[in-house]
Every structure is written in C-alpha cells, then in structure tokens.
Amino acid sequence: MLLRKGMKLGKKIEEILVGEKLQFFEKMEDKDLLLYLGLTNDNNPLYIQHDYAIGTPYKKPIIPAIMLNGIITSAISKHLPGPGSHIREQNIMYFEPVYHNETIEILLEVQQIDLAQNTVEIYVKAFKEKNILVMDGVLKVVPPY
Template identity: 85%
Template sequence: MLLRKGLKLGKKIDEIIVGEKLQLNEKIEDKDLLLYLGLTNDNNPLYIQHDYALDTPYKKPIVPAIMLNGIITSAISKHLPGPGSHIREQNIIYLEPVYHYETIELLLEVQHIDFAQNFVEIYVNAFKDKKIQVLNGVIKVVPPY
C-alpha cells in the first residue's frame, strides 16, 4: 500500500522476524538541542548552561534523555517496523550522559513477536565512542496494520 508521496508502510507483524536488527549513528547538534528546548519550553540549566554544568558531576551540558528517546522512536517509525507503527510501551534506562556534539550508535533488535496481541518487543542499546553504553531498554511496538 502506498501513502502520500510514495511513502510505504513499514513491516506488518507477519513480515518481522526475531533477530532482525537495525543500526544507526546519530550526532547530537546544537540545532537539535535548541529545537527541543524551544518546543518544550524546557529551561533546565543542565542542558545548556556551561557555568551551571561545570559545578555538577557532568562538568558540561548534557543531552536531555527525552531527546535520546526521540531518536529511538524515530528509528522505529522510519525503519523497524517502520511507517504506520505505534509504540505501546517502553522501558529505557539511561546509564551514562551524552554530551553535545557526541555521536551515538543505536542498536535495535527484535527479541519477541506476540502475534496474538499484535506487538513486537525490540531491545534497544546505544553506545558512544563505540564502547560506552549510554542506554538500554525494551520497547513494545504495534506494527502497521
């Protein structure tokens, strides 16, 4: 089925297999941070004020966790399962801070398919510098119908 401007729906539940993976790299840019902060009216000094962040254990501004979550949800909406899918539940643990201008490597893997309830469980992990794990979690996704 084709949608507007040639966009195709993502994979339906019977087209997804356990073990299917997606890997993406995403660099956190100032423009992305400023858009997020402007849209949410979030003025947490830990996200943008170097003077404040210097007096914290982080020593410099960090990326809001919800922005990292946005990268994950975007990967699900665009790629796995793709357009038409919907996140039903998520449990993400943020292990290490991500700083401005860092690149994260995002890994998603289908771990379980529940045909009866029409959802897939996708395990998500993200790393910076190829070795430092910054988050992990499980996302339950309803694929497109």
C-alpha cells in the same frame, strides 16, 4: 488509506523476524538541542548553561534523555517496523550522559513477536565512544495493520 505519495507502510507483524536488527549513528548537535528546548519550553540549565553544568558531576551540559527517546521513536517509525507503527510501552535505563556534539551508536533488535497481541518486543542499546553504554531498554511496538 491516505499516505504521502510514494510512502509505503512498514513491515506488518507477519513480515518481521526475531533477530532482525537496525544499527545507526546519530550526532547530538546543538541545533537539534535548541530546537527541542524551544519546542518544549524546557530551560533546564543542565542542558544549556556551561557555568551551571561545570559545578555538577557532568562538568558540561548534557543532552536530555527525552531527545534520545525521540531518536528511537523516529527509527521505529521510519525503519523497524516502519511507517504506521507505534510504541505501546517502553522501559529504558540511562547509564551515562550524552554531551553536546557526541555521536552515539544505536542498536535495535527484535526479540519477541506476539501475533495475538500484534506486538513485537524490540531491545534497544546505545553507546558512545569506546563502547560506553549510554542506554539499554525494551520497547513493545505495534507494527502497522
């Protein structure tokens, strides 16, 4: 098995506990948004043009939902369960927009473990200031083998 020097695999299914949690904060910076938009060739004016966004219910540019997904995917890959894991299924709802330079709090919690399928069900919630729910969902994750 080839892994980067010093990197170890995340938790295998038998090492994961129901109720295990991960909490972290992420600031949605313009530099990250511009990198995403450049990589995907996404030029949606809702994400970058103040003149357009002011005429929408949002009143200013918002962060694409897929960028929020990317932060969650990264947390799964790095921390819970960690390197070697991947998301098999996801069901996420988005309730409020996230604006440029807002900080969001993301909470992941293991809810179920299926040893036979080698999957864990992880609930995800994200909030912005004043505990405003931004997203809520469930991920089915395959831990490293």
